[in-house]
Amino acid sequence: MCNLTDDDISMNVGVFPGKFLPPHRGHITAILRAHALCEKLYVVVSERCIEDGELCNRAGLNYISGVLRQRWLSQELQGLEIVVLLQNEDAMAPFPQGWGDYATLLTQTVPEPFGVIFGGEESYRDGHKQHFPDVDYRVLDPERTQWPISGTEIREQPYRHWDYIAGAARPFFARKVLITGPESCGKTTLTRKLAKVYCSSWSEELGRDYQHDVVGGNGNLFDLEDFNRITHLQYEQDLKALRTANKVCFFDTDAVVTAFFSQVFLGSVANRVESFIEPSKYDLVIALKPTVPWVADGMRELGEQGVRDVSFEQLLKLYRQYGFNTDAFVVIAETDYYSRLEHCIAAVDHLLYGKVKTIL
C-alpha cells in the first residue's frame, strides 16, 4: 500500500490561471493537457474590470465579464472534474508590480494546497520561482504550435478566427440578424435562405406551429397565456440556434412580433412577453414590407393590402415604443423575391465584412 504525504497530495493538485478573454482552443487544449498531468485541476479566471473593459471596448465588443468567462469555461470543461474559479484582481498593481499580491491572492482563491502551476509563458518562470518557491511551474506549448492563436487576435477579428473560439463563447460573438415584418412577406423563406447562404443556423417562428397544434389553427381561440408560452418557447429555440451559429444567426421573429399579435388577437400584450424584448440583442434588423403578393394559408388574418400596409407601420411603431432604433433597420421594399434576397445578402455582407459585394 502506498501512503501519500501532504506534499505528494498537493503535487497532484494543479492550477491553470489566465484571463481567457475569450477562451479559445489553445487555452482548452492546454488545460486538458494540464488535467492529464495532475489529479485535480483548478482553472482560475483573472478579472481586472477596468482593464478588461478597455480591451473589449478597443475591439468594439460588449464587456466580457469574469463571470461570463467562468461560465463559458465551466460549460466547456464540465464532466471532467475541473473546477473553474474567478479571481478579482482589481485591488492589485498590474503585472509585473503585482506579483507578490497575485501570489497571495491565488493561494487564497484555490481552496486547497497546490503543487503545480501550469502556463504557456517561459518568461513567467522566474516570477513563479520567486513568489511560489514550493510550487512547480510547468510550461505547456510555449510556441503555441498546435493552435497559433491569442485572445487579442480573437477580440480584434472574431470572424476571421471563428474556428478557434471556444464553442461556449461563440453565441456571444455571433452576429444576430432579425428578419421581421407582418404576415406573408416571405419572412420564413428568406430566413432559411439567408441561413443557407451563410452556412449557419436560424430560428423559425414557432407561433404558427403553436397555433396549429394548440388552438386548431383558429387565432380567435388564443388566450393571453398562449402568447406568454409562445415567447418562452421561442426564446429557448433562439438559444439553441445561437449555440450552433457559424458567425451569424438568423431569427424569423422576436418578442415584439409576439406582442403585436397579442394585441391584434386580444387587444393587449400578455404580461411576460415584454420581458423578452431586447433592443440590443440584434446587430441587424431587416424589416420586410408587404410589397409581395399575399399568400393565404388558412391561418393568416390580415390579408387586405390596406391592412397589410397599416400592419407594417404599426409594427415599426411598436419597435420604436420598445426602444428599437428603426432608422437603422434595413427596409426591404422590392416587389420581387430575387431583389429582396439580394438586398438582404448585401446587408448581411456589410454587417459581417464591412463591405457590399458586387452582385454577379
Ligand SMILES: NC(=O)c1ccc[n+]([C@@H]2O[C@H](COP(=O)([O-])OP(=O)(O)OC[C@H]3O[C@@H](n4cnc5c(N)ncnc54)[C@H](O)[C@@H]3O)[C@@H](O)[C@H]2O)c1
Ligand atoms: N498582476 C500581476 O503582477 C501578475 C503576475 C503574475 C501572473 N499574473 C496572472 O497571470 C495570468 C496571465 O494570463 P495571460 O494574460 O497569459 O492569460 P491568457 O488568457 O492570455 O492565457 C492563459 C494561459 O494560456 C496560455 N495560452 C494562451 N494562448 C495559448 C495558445 N494558443 N496555446 C497554448 N497556450 C496558450 C498562456 O500562455 C497562459 O498561460 C493572469 O491570470 C494574470 O492575472 C498576474
